[in-house]
Amino acid sequence: MKKIDNRKRLAWYMLAPVLIMALFSACKKQESNIEVVSNDKTKPGVVTDVKVKNFNGGAYITYKLPSSANLLYVLADYKINDKKSRQTKASYYTDTIMVDGFAQTKEYQVTLYAVSRANIKSDPVVVTVHPDLPEYLLVNTGLALTPDFGGVNVFGLNKTNAPVAIHVISPNAVTGKYDEQEPQYVSADTVNFSVRGYEDKPVKFGVFTTDKYGNYSDTVFTTLTPYHEVLLDKSKFFVYHLASDSEIGYGWEFRRFFDGSTDEPNGWHTNPGASPTIQGTFGLGVKAQLSRFTLWERVSGAYGYANAKRFTVWGSDKDAPQDIALPNNSTAGTIVGDWVNMGSYNFPNPPSGLPANQANAQDINFVANGVNFNVNIAAPPAKFIRFVINQTWGGVDYGNTMEISLYGNPL
Structure with a gap:
């Protein structure tokens, strides 16, 4: 057993109060250094050599500070419109103050004060600014x-x-x-x-x-x-399976992507590792000029795993569009075989700002309500849609989505 030196212990007990008092004293001294209150009631001098540089809706005002020893800041007092006044401050460490929020591009009067630590204002200095168009x-x-x-x-x-x-x-x-x-x-x-x-x-x-x-x-x-815009009738939609479309996983058939239900397991899920691309193809049952669509992702994996992070909607107006390998990265209007890129999209980041796989209640509610995406008004009419997931939130090689609704003008 290690022997305890009682003399060292006694020395520590005697020294500890001294250290605590010294620390407390240091803290008090530090606090006093940042005190802004002063008993010096002397009125500070005014700012001089004032210059103005205008910008959109505001101006930078530069000046020379007075030599007052207890100066704390410079105050700008001004009206930004017919009803509202505004004040801004700049510490004595700088020679510039910004005034902003002006409603119009016209002349405004700004009153500058040098203010001491005792909250004593200098005589006013009035300067005219003329902000550029807000x-x-x-x-x-x-x-x-x-x-x-x-x-x-x-x-x-x-x-x-x-x-x-x-x-x-x-x-x-x-x-x-x-x-x-x-x-x-x-x-x-x-x-x-x-x-x-x-x-x-x-x-x-x-x-x-x-x-x-x-x-x-x-x-x-x-x-x-x-x-004219209507919600396209999903009862007319049908699976148009092409050879390169993804293999289905866990029984989540592609037809569930447009069956009218956003509840699990009524969604589309591809088989992990089975397909080089994550995609599915369906017919609209009509030819339509698309305007927008709403996408519902899987709530239980919100902002994670197989949910789509980046995706492309391809359309075709052919009666029987042929299969072809589509690029993983393309821009709207790109034509590949019978297919045209109707839009490349990024699912919005979590409203909470959390990273992937850490969704909170706010994020889950956002996903559950469905997210709207616009189709470029210049996109051609379509009879068939190929939905391609280019990247998932979890970076996995399979994907899932719950439901899609499309809007537009049936022709």
Whole structure:
């Protein structure tokens, strides 16, 4: 047995309180270094040599700081529209402050204050800024509304990737007022979405944009007639098996991919390792101009295993399209034999932001509700569809999906 040195133990017991007190003292000293409160009530000097550089919806203001010893920050106070004021701050470590959120491209007055640690403001310095056209107005002025299947397509550019919301309104036949659809929140460089649910008769659509500061653009109106769109009758669909189509696994026949049920085991499942590609082919029973489709994946394996992560929809308007090897990577419009690429798609990432195979309740609910995908309006009509899974979430060599619904105009 190891012998315990009681003298060392006693020395430690005597030293420990000293170390604790020293640590506590150090902590208190560190806290005092970041204190912003001061008893010095001296009014700080003003900022000088002020210069302005405007940008879309805002401006950078540079200046020379006063020599006040207890200076803490510079405050900018300004109105961004007729109703709302805004304040921004910049610490004494920098000589630049940004003012933003302005509603228009015109002159605005910005009041600058140097503020001390005792919260004493300097005398005001008023500077004039003239922001360039705000980003939400840049987006709004370039939006194009065109007819789409069952509604209207909204397209435009957002060159600065600004976070904006696009609002589409249309008249309510009962109330006579305009109803607003669910806003589309955009921060990418392109605006491209469709609002559906309308009959193929003239509708007066309006569109306006808003930004995170509460600014509203004017509403741009246009009257157009949506293209006819219906849910294609799945009772007319039929399996059109071709030699290169995947071998079925676990009894999940391909016909279950369009049997009207999204519940397990009423889905399509291929046999692991049996086919070089993951694909199946079916006929629509009609010739149709497709507009969109809804895809339901397997909820029990949401964002994992054999669920489709990347896939391609191929179409053919032939009466008896021939089998041919299709590329794993292709773009919309690519023609291979009797088949044309109607669209290459990526299943949306988990709403929760979790990695694959770690879906939470939010992700599972998203998958269970089905996900909508648009078909390019320039795609040709089709009589047959070949659904190809190019990559699964689990990276496996087999795939599964539960159900597909297709929309369009039967010809």
